[in-house]
Amino acid sequence: MRILITGAAGMIGVKLARHIASIGRLGDREVSALQLTDVVMPAAPPGFSGAVDATVADLSLPGVAAGLIAKRPDVIFHLAAVVSGEAEADFEKGYRVNLDATRELFEAVRREGLAAPYRPRVVFSSSLAVFGTPLPDTIEDDFLTAPLTSYGTQKAMGELLVNDLSRRNIFDGVTIRLPNICVRPGKPNKAASGFFSSIIREPLSGAEAILPVADDVRGWHASPRAAVAFLAHAAAIDLSSLGTRRALNMPGLSVSVGEQLEALRAVAGDAPLKLIRRQPDPTVARIVGGWPRAFRPVRAQALGFRAEASFQDIIRIYMQDELAD
C-alpha cells in the first residue's frame, strides 16, 4: 500500500515515517511506497525497502494537493499545520495552512474519486485545543468543541469536514485528538505548554529548567511514541463502528506537575530535581488553566488505542528514544 504523510518534516511526522519504514507495514498490509511532503524537505527514513517520494510543497496552493493525490495513496496522514502560537499571531497564515490546505487536500481526494472509485483512509491529527473553558475535571467523548484560539478553531473545522466527507464516503476518515506530547525532544520553545517537557528534558541533560506554574497543575500527556502508535493504529483499524462522529479523544495520562517531578526523581534520582527553578508566570498559569486536565476516552479505548501506564514510562521512553546514543 501507498502512504502519504503531510507535515512529514515535523516532530511527529518524522517519527511516524521512521516507524512505518522500520516495520514495513500498517496493520496487516505491506507498505510499498511512502509519499512524504512538507514545507521543508522531509528526510527519507532509514531502512525502508519501498519507494520514498519526498517533496517540498505548500498544500494551500492550487493544484499541489491534486498532484499528491493523483498517486492514489491508500492512507493519508494529514499532520501539516502551523502551531497554535503562530496561527494566533498570523491570522492569514493560520487559516491558509490549517484550513485552506486541509480543504484543498480533501477536495483533491473527492475529485480523484470522481474519475474512478477512490476511498482512502484519512487520519487527521487534531488537538486538545478544540476544547475551551469551562471544562469539567474529566472530559467525556461527547463534550462540545469550543476552541479559544484560531488554531483550535481551524482544527475543529477540519474535524467537521472529516465527519461530513466520511459520511459521504468521499474518504474513510478519523480525527485523532492528540494529548499533550511529552517529553518533546529538542530545545525549549516559547509554547505555553513547553514547561511540561522542559522540566524533564533539561534536568536529564544537566541543564536548568524553569517551572512557571504550581505543582498541582495537571495535564493530559502521552509520549511521542504513543502519538505515533495512535496514528498508525488509526490507519489500520475498522472505523465503521464510529458512525458519523469520527473525532476521537486519545488515551493519555492525567498527571500533575508534582507527579511529573516525583516520576523524574524515581527514574533519575534527586540530582535533576535540583535543576528545577520555580518562577511563577501568571500568564502561563492562566493559559494552562484553560486546558483539559483529564479525559475518559471510552470510544478510543474500545478501538484498542493505548497510552502509557505511568509517567515514569513516559520519561523512560524519552531516555530510550532521544538520549540512548
Added chain:
Amino acid sequence: MRILITGAAGMIGVKLARHIASIGRLGDREVSALQLTDVVMPAAPPGFSGAVDATVADLSLPGVAAGLIAKRPDVIFHLAAVVSGEAEADFEKGYRVNLDATRELFEAVRREGLAAPYRPRVVFSSSLAVFGTPLPDTIEDDFLTAPLTSYGTQKAMGELLVNDLSRRNIFDGVTIRLPNICVRPGKPNKAASGFFSSIIREPLSGAEAILPVADDVRGWHASPRAAVAFLAHAAAIDLSSLGTRRALNMPGLSVSVGEQLEALRAVAGDAPLKLIRRQPDPTVARIVGGWPRAFRPVRAQALGFRAEASFQDIIRIYMQDELAD
C-alpha cells in the same frame, strides 16, 4: 445606521427587511440605509424613508463581498444559504455558498478593518441542523454540534468562524440557531420538515394536507415573525456577556403533531382537521426522528429573546400575516 442583509430575497430576508423598514430602527438607532443582496433581485421594502441599495450578487465570487462591505454597514445579517436538501444533493454548491461565501464575507470585514477601524455587528443565521443524534429529550446550551448533513456541517463551521472572529475583535458576532419556522407561507415543498407547516397552512385554505408521521412526533417551532424578531434583537443588544461562545439556541415551542392539530381545531374549528390525510412515510419519519425536539435556551432567554407562548398563537400569526387581505 446602515444595514446589510444577505439572502434578502429569501422568506426570512424579505420579512426582516420589511420589519426594519416599517419601524425605521434597530434597538435605539435609526436605520438610514438598507443594503439588500441575494442571487435574485430583492424587492425594496415598502414604506422605508431611507436609502435602499438592492443588488444581485454571488458572494462566493472574488471581490463581491468586498464591494458590499466597502460601504461599511454597521449591522450585517448573513442569511444567504442554500438549504439542506440542495446542499446535500450538490456538494460543490453547498460548500461554495454556505462556507466559501461566508468566509469571503467575513474576510471582507477583516480587510476593511485593516484600512481603518471597523467592527460591525454580524448576525449569522444557523439551524437546528448543527445537532445530530443521539439527542437528549431537551438540549442544553452547551450541547455538542454533531451535524448529520453537509448543510449542518457548513453552518457549524460558520459558527466556529463567528466565534473566532468575534474573539479577535474582527467583528462583534452572534449566531442565531433558528427553530423550525412554522407556519411557513407558500406552496408545499419537498423538505422533510414541510408537513409541520402544511398540516396547518393547507387546511386553513381548504386544501388537503398529507401527514407522513405519527401524532406524537415533536418539533421545536417558532413563527416567521418570531424569527425576524430574534434577528433584529440580536442586532441591537450588548453581546459582551456571551464571551467566546457566540452561538445561541433560540426559544421556541416544543409541540407534538397532535398538539399542533388540537391548536388548529381550537383556532379554526373541526372542518380543517378533516383535510388531514394520514399517509405514513417511514423515510420522513426517520429523518424527523433525528431532529431536536426541545431546548432549554437559558442564555438566549437571559438576553431577552422570546418566542410564542402557544401554538395557537403561531397559527394566529400565520393567519394575520399571510391570510389577512
